[in-house]
Amino acid sequence: MDRTLDLRALGEPVTGAGSTPPLLDGPVDLAHTLPPPGPFDEEGYAVLRDLVAESRVLVLTGAGMSTASGIPDYRGPDGQRRVRPMQHGEFVGSSEARQRYWARAFSGWERFAAARPNAAHAAVAGLQRAGLVEGVITQNVDGLHQRAGATDVLELHGSLGRVVCLDCGEPTTREQVHSWLTDANPGFDRLAGAGEVRPDGDVVLPEELVRTFRAPRCLVCGGDALKPDVVFFGGSVPKPVVERAFDLLERSRSLLVLGSSLRVMSGYRFVRRAARDGKPVAVVTRGETRGDGEPVVQLDCLLDQVLPRLLADVAPGADLAS
Numbered sequence: 001m002d003r004t005l006d007l008r009a010l011g012e013p014v015t016g017a018g019s020t021p022p023l024l025d026g027p028v029d030l031a032h033t034l035p036p037p038g039p040f041d042e043e044g045y046a047v048l049r050d051l052v053a054e055s056r057v058l059v060l061t062g063a064g065m066s067t068a069s070g071i072p073d074y075r076g077p078d079g080q081r082r083v084r085p086m087q088h089g090e091f092v093g094s095s096e097a098r099q100r101y102w103a104r105a106f107s108g109w110e111r112f113a114a115a116r117p118n119a120a121h122a123a124v125a126g127l128q129r130a131g132l133v134e135g136v137i138t139q140n141v142d143g144l145h146q147r148a149g150a151t152d153v154l155e156l157h158g159s160l161g162r163v164v165c166l167d168c169g170e171p172t173t174r175e176q177v178h179s180w181l182t183d184a185n186p187g188f189d190r191l192a193g194a195g196e197v198r199p200d201g202d203v204v205l206p207e208e209l210v211r212t213f214r215a216p217r218c219l220v221c222g223g224d225a226l227k228p229d230v231v232f233f234g235g236s237v238p239k240p241v242v243e244r245a246f247d248l249l250e251r252s253r254s255l256l257v258l259g260s261s262l263r264v265m266s267g268y269r270f271v272r273r274a275a276r277d278g279k280p281v282a283v284v285t286r287g288e289t290r291g292d293g294e295p296v297v298q299l300d301c302l303l304d305q306v307l308p309r310l311l312a313d314v315a316p317g318a319d320l321a322s
């Protein structure tokens with residue numbers, strides 16, 4: 001792992017054309033791109049361990065779960081937004097925006113799809129198999145919890161593995177769409193090269209190249225409104241999904257937030273509800289979080305290190321493999 005990455009470049013938000021892009025190509029481990037966490041908080045860990053051992057934990061995960069799998073976060077532990085993600089209004093509002101989205105997404109897909117679950121995903125699946133978890137809710141769209149063996153994962157922001165037609169509702173798999181795009185755009189990936197992969201699996205491409213891209217069309221209605229089944233920034237989480245999440249929280253004894261700075265309201269509202277209902281909240285993530293003061297315990301540490309230890313402590317003999 002390269003420990004010589006420029007910390008200043010990573011800490012700076014991208015402000016527009018001409019700014020230096022953050023160094024996010026390839027596997028990114030925030031442990032190596034930021035000052036390491038301070039001394040491990042053993043006292044805080046003991047509180048976390050006892051909380052999880054009591055079972056009926058609702059696990060809520062964010063982008064920090066997947067950084068050790070090479071999928072970068074929109075925001076670093078410094079809380080700065082690094083890239084400007086696709087906005088919902090922009091995507092539904094113009095064919096050009098969709099063409100740009102699909103050109104970039106096509107170029108990043110194979111690398112995104114190649115990401116593998118890390119030890120933190122495996123530990124969450126292990127806690128679930130040990131019967132300690134009431135539910136797993138994720139803000140991530142990468143499907144890595146499921147690939148690590150977790151079941152009934154509630155995907156708050158949808159999944160990049162699915163595509164849906166906004167006009168007629170026809171569902172398709174992303175794999176299928178990728179295969180159409182590969183046929184329709186021979187040589188495009190070579191021209192696109194190896195740009196910077198972003199959290200939603202796309203890469204940065206020059207506009208001239210984007211304009212040559214043949215975007216996907218719906219096989220049923222022929223329209224060009226195919227959208228990955230994810231909630232873009234500025235979009236909203238479908239109501240039934242929110243209701244299911246609150247139901248899970250209702251049945252749970254505590255809330256465990258993993259790898260989220262809680263700056264996205266769609267996740268933060270569960271912390272507020274848990275606090276309102278007098279349920280203990282634990283947060284394990286790198287860096288600052290919103291809602292400081294509410295959690296009964298907050299650990300600034302690496303998930304792929306602390307969660308396997310947690311699993312071993314609360315479920316001795318548990319199998320890490322799925």
Ligand SMILES: [Zn+2]
Binds near residue numbers: 165168169222
């Ligand atoms: Zn359609």
